[in-house]
Amino acid sequence: MPNQDTVDYKSELDETQRALREITLMIEQSQGELSKLTQRNTAITSHLQQVQKQGAGIDELRMAYDSALEAQQRLFVMRGQLEKLQNDKQHLEKYKAVLDKLIAGAVESSGAASAATKSQMAGIEMIVNAQEAERQRLSRQMHDGPAQALSNFILQTEIAMRLLDVDSAQAKDELGNLKMSAMGTFQKVRNFIFELRPMMLDDLGLIPTLRKYADAFKEQTGLEVSVTVTGTERRLEPYLEVMIFRAVQELLGNAARHSQSTMVKVHLDLGNDFLRVSVDDNGKGFDPESVKESSNLGLKLIRERAEMLGGNFEIDSAVGSGARISFTVQSKN
DSSP: OOOHHHHHHHHHHHHHHHHHHHHHHHHHHHHHHHHHHHHHHHHHHHHHHHHHHTTOOHHHHHHHHHHHHHHHHHHHHHHHHHHHHHHHHHHHHHHHHHHHHHHHTSSOOOHHHHHHHHHHHHHHHHHHHHHHHHHHHHHHHHIIIIIHHHHHHHHHHHHHHHHHTTOHHHHHHHHHHHHHHHHHHHHHHHHHHHHHOOHHHHHTOHHHHHHHHHHHHHHHHOOEEEEEEEEOOOOOOHHHHHHHHHHHHHHHHHIIIIIOOSEEEEEEEEOSSEEEEEEEEOSOOOOHHHHHHSOOHHHHHHHHHHHHTTOEEEEEEOTTSOEEEEEEEEOOO
16 A cells, blocks of 8 residues: 555646646747747848838837837747746656656655655755746846847937937937936946846955945835944855845845835844844734745745754744844854
8 A cells, every 4th residue: 555655746746747738838839929929020120120221200210119129028028938937847847757756666765754855855946946036037127127228229329310410409319318328227237237146245245245235225225224233244154145145135125025114124143153134124014924825935945044054034023013034044253
């Protein structure tokens, strides 16, 4: 008679196979849609080139550029969706392979070892899902910000060039607008790069990077953000600096998106053999029990990493009373 673990694995395998069939169908449909959008984009780009060569008026040129920009945006979104589906399919296939091995008896262990295996698989799944969510967020940021702005630059430049021989004053205004747009986009790109991987984290360490990030976050969101440090300021192990920076980044983002707060305080206590990080906000608060039921992968990942590093994770909040989220990790002096 099969044990309970085998029954659970087979049930999970059936669910995974069903998800694989669905996602395979979605990929096929998305590939068909992507092919149509690619053809449409090629046709619109060709039309735009003809309009430029024919020396069309500004209104017609603007309409052609708008059509080309819309086609490019739809193509970009569809490519991102297809890439996400393909990544999800690869993850499911790897998960299915693990389940096949478990069911075939390749992994035979005691009840405690089986529980450890399940926990490890859940941890891997959580990390993969968090990475995919972050890639999706960054993809949207890039699409809505720099990518769209760069497309607009082409249109503004073309309009300014046409106006040079017709109305130099208006052409000058267009160039001024173009300069302002370029400056704004340049700052967005710098912020984007900083969020991906702040170089000063490697050069100067965690504390200066957090203070710089807090200043930038305040400018972007309007939240009053402060960073205080107690204990001996020092460089930490690289993996700890990255882990803590990403955790604070996630917690600040949550405060800005969900808490309706006006002030956030970040406190780092650098002990001899431990590090404690707390992030307090004066927002609307929440029921800590609700986090267990939520799909917030960021908080779950912070808890997981803190516990892996010999520490703990705590939430102190109530509806209407703000929130304090803190975690502790062990560190070498």
